[in-house]
Amino acid sequence: xxxxxxxxxxxxxxxxxxxxxxxxxxxxxxxxxxxxxxxxxxxxxxxxxxxxxxxxxxxxxxxxxxxxxxxxxxxxxxxxxxxxxxxxxxxxxxxxxxxxxxxxxxxxxxxxxxxxxxxxxxxxxxxxxxxxxxxxxxxxxxxxxxxxxxxxxxxxxxxxxxxxxxxxxxxxxxxxxxxxxxxxxxxxxxxxxxxxxxxxxxxxxxxxxxxxxxxxxxxxxxxxxxxxxxxxxxxxxxxxxxxxxxxxxxxxxxxxxxxxxxxxxxxxxxxxxxxxxxxxxxxxxxxxxxxxxxxxxxxxxxxxxxxxxxxxxxxxxxxxxxxxxxxxxxxxxxxxxxxxxxxxxxxxxxxxxxxxxxxxxxxxxxxxxxxxxxxxxxxxxxxxxxxxxxxxxxxxxxxxxxxxxxxxxxxxxxxxxxxxxxxxxxxxxxxxxxxxxxxxxxxxxxxxxxxxxxxxxxxxxxxx
Amino acid sequence: xxxxxxxxxxxxxxxxxxxxxxxxxxxxxxxxxxxxxxxxxxxxxxxxxxxxxxxxxxxxxxxxxxxxxxxxxxxxxxxxxxxxxxxxxxxxxxxxxxxxxxxxxxxxxxxxxxxxxxxxxxxxxxxxxxxxxxxxxxxxxxxxxxxxxxxxxxxxxxxxxxxxxxxxxxxxxxxxxxxxxxxxxxxxxxxxxx
Numbered sequence: 001x002x003x004x005x006x007x008x009x010x011x012x013x014x015x016x017x018x019x020x021x022x023x024x025x026x027x028x029x030x031x032x033x034x035x036x037x038x039x040x041x042x043x044x045x046x047x048x049x050x051x052x053x054x055x056x057x058x059x060x061x062x063x064x065x066x067x068x069x070x071x072x073x074x075x076x077x078x079x080x081x082x083x084x085x086x087x088x089x090x091x092x093x094x095x096x097x098x099x100x101x102x103x104x105x106x107x108x109x110x111x112x113x114x115x116x117x118x119x120x121x122x123x124x125x126x127x128x129x130x131x132x133x134x135x136x137x138x139x140x141x142x143x144x145x146x147x148x149x150x151x152x153x154x155x156x157x158x159x160x161x162x163x164x165x166x167x168x169x170x171x172x173x174x175x176x177x178x179x180x181x182x183x184x185x186x187x188x189x190x191x192x193x194x195x196x197x198x199x200x201x202x203x204x205x206x207x208x209x210x211x212x213x214x215x216x217x218x219x220x221x222x223x224x225x226x227x228x229x230x231x232x233x234x235x236x237x238x239x240x241x242x243x244x245x246x247x248x249x250x251x252x253x254x255x256x257x258x259x260x261x262x263x264x265x266x267x268x269x270x271x272x273x274x275x276x277x278x279x280x281x282x283x284x285x286x287x288x289x290x291x292x293x294x295x296x297x298x299x300x301x302x303x304x305x306x307x308x309x310x311x312x313x314x315x316x317x318x319x320x321x322x323x324x325x326x327x328x329x330x331x332x333x334x335x336x337x338x339x340x341x342x343x344x345x346x347x348x349x350x351x352x353x354x355x356x357x358x359x360x361x362x363x364x365x366x367x368x369x370x371x372x373x374x375x376x377x378x379x380x381x382x383x384x385x386x387x388x389x390x391x392x393x394x395x396x397x398x399x400x401x402x403x404x405x406x407x408x409x410x411x412x413x414x415x416x417x418x419x420x421x422x423x424x425x426x427x428x429x430x431x432x433x434x435x436x437x438x439x440x441x442x443x444x445x446x447x448x449x450x451x452x453x454x455x456x457x458x459x460x461x462x463x464x
Numbered sequence: 465x466x467x468x469x470x471x472x473x474x475x476x477x478x479x480x481x482x483x484x485x486x487x488x489x490x491x492x493x494x495x496x497x498x499x500x501x502x503x504x505x506x507x508x509x510x511x512x513x514x515x516x517x518x519x520x521x522x523x524x525x526x527x528x529x530x531x532x533x534x535x536x537x538x539x540x541x542x543x544x545x546x547x548x549x550x551x552x553x554x555x556x557x558x559x560x561x562x563x564x565x566x567x568x569x570x571x572x573x574x575x576x577x578x579x580x581x582x583x584x585x586x587x588x589x590x591x592x593x594x595x596x597x598x599x600x601x602x603x604x605x606x607x608x609x610x611x612x613x614x615x616x617x618x619x620x621x622x623x624x625x626x627x628x629x630x631x632x633x634x635x636x637x638x639x640x641x642x643x644x645x646x647x648x649x650x651x652x653x654x655x656x657x658x
Contacts, residue, residue: 012658015647015650015651015654016647016650016654018629018643019628019629019632020627020628020629020632022627022629024644024647024650024651026651026654026655026658035494035495035546036545036546036547038497038498039497039498039499039547042497042498043641049645052648052651063491063494064495078495078496079495081495081497082495082497085497127545127547128544128545129543129544129545129569131545143545143569144545144569144572145545145546145547145550145569145572145573145576146547146548146573147547147573147576147577147639147640147641148572148576148640150641151640151641151644154641154644154645155641155644155645155647155648155651156651157644157651158640158644159629159640159643159644161627163568193482193539193542194482194538194539194542194565194567197539197565197566197567197568198568224543224569227539227542227567227568229568293482293484293542313481314479314480315480315481315482315537318480408486408491408544409491409492410491410492410494410495417514427484427486427543427544429484429486429487429543430486430487430509431486431487431490431509432486432491435490435509435514436514
């Protein structure tokens with residue numbers, strides 16, 4: 001019986017088995033940030049122990065940093081204290097920090113891949129649920145809590161039960177105007193927000209194979225939104241070509257040796273999965289969410305389900321009340337107040353290029369405020385080098401500095417109560433973008449079209 | 465970690481599905497660098513209005529419902545990996561969360577903090593909600609050793625699953641980290657092998 005990609009990587013990382021068949025899993029890379037690490041460092045201090053493998057740990061400040069005037073001290077006291085605490089801890093424990101002002105600073109799941117810290121076959125963790133992003137490189141990557149952050153700091157290991165395996169295959173050709181964000185929003189709308197709980201997902205099929213690394217990252221990133229522990233894609237030439245010239249990728253002979261190992265990272269033909277789903281690319285439309293979890297999504301031409309279709313669910317009604325929307329309603333032509341383009345889901349250079357390409361020579365609608373927050377200093381610099389900043393400026397979009405920003409509103413970037421925001425981020429939970437904010441998740445292309453029209457349109461009609 | 469063995473208390477019903485960790489503790493309250501005090505902001509945006517006034521419609525503000533057990537709809541704790549959600553529930557005073565389905569990361573975080581997630585059938589969950597509605601003073605008994613949850617004054621009980629390793633940890637108050645530190649030589653040997 002063959003092995004799945006997941007099993008190959010997992011089994012190679014099991015140090016030993018503890019009581020009751022629980023695995024001690026070795027972790028190759030540990031990313032940390034200011035919000036979920038301070039209590040873990042404090043735990044080490046209390047025990048009087050060091051970070052066991054500081055060179056396998058990489059820190060950045062992203063969650064609560066401001067996205068303007070990053071050269072000035074952070075205004076908000078608690079955020080400043082938390083970022084300072086990270087700097088202090090990294091110095092004390094010998095951990096490399098890409099803090100504010102550093103050319104490598106950015107959203108943790110954007111910087112890992114673009115620096116080549118993320119490499120195929122690795123186990124990667126971070127105190128952030130969107131760590132699943134790194135699975136795009138054929139890694140076992142997943143989010144952990146702070147107690148586990150402390151465990152990895154102390155021992156480079158975690159105690160885990162092996163999740164079940166799921167494979168989601170998408171075959172066929174995408175319609176013009178449909179992006180990888182639409183694929184994952186579609187999958188989540190089909191499986192529901194708990195449909196992947198207990199599983200680790202491998203995405204496969206001709207549609208997935210045809211995607212760029214950045215598009216693959218968007219898909220793996222949102223695996224957690226259907227409850228999956230993580231998501232992964234077997235590495236191929238697209239992956240190897242992306243990794244090839246990155247700063248921390250092994251070079252020359254070492255690269256050749258690594259490549260040989262990486263080429264064995266795929267699910268064997270006779271490997272079996274606990275659960276399989278198949279989808280057709282042709283069925284996927286540009287997607288929008290209408291409710292307060294990412295599973296509440298519809299194609300742009302579809303209508304919000306009716307109360308009857310939802311079995312008179314109280315949670316469904318509560319969601320729609322919060323969103324100020326009605327059952328059976330269409331979202332087309334809905335006026336929108338804010339557009340947010342950013343987050344670990346869609347803030348990479350390709351996302352910014354897609355937006356720039358669409359808005360070039362156009363102006364944003366008067367009723368809408370548009371914020372673009374690049375995923376890293378490197379993305380910001382690249383965007384400027386390509387002149388994308390000029391296109392955004394002319395269109396009336398604000399290009400900010402890197403951080404998580406309005407995805408979770410820990411800094412000043414918030415959507416006011418009752419206002420609608422079309423957002424390229426990953427969560428439309430109540431209050432996620434600020435108390436009372438109403439989030440509609442969409443692709444960068446749908447977000448760009450919303451910005452130009454000030455309302456929701458079917459972007460496919462704009463492309464003819 | 466505090467030990468957990470047995471508990472019998474009244475319960476607080478929250479019959480909502482997909483309660484995400486952003487509701488349990490909104491991101492803007494994650495700026496503390498210690499583990500304490502998060503209970504004040506537990507369910508902040510459901511518990512208080514924009515002016516900080518208690519929302520009388522929310523169950524935590526209703527004096528009828530008290531106790532150390534929170535009973536919630538399916539897929540409790542979905543979303544962000546923030547352990548602060550488990551800390552907030554614990555800090556507020558909860559020791560058990562009952563639901564018909566838990567998100568993975570939340571479940572792990574809860575178990576690492578002495579907060580017991582008890583997964584029951586949809587049917588049993590419904591019975592608990594009904595019993596509390598009929599009599600808010602009814603007690604829920606949770607017995608970890610025997611892996612049983614019971615609605616007191618009735619004979620309605622159900623057994624629940626927990627990984628044997630995690631059960632031992634909770635019963636004795638052991639942390640994962642103690643075990644991992646004890647096998648450091650094996651970890652170093654693994655590093656040599658690869």
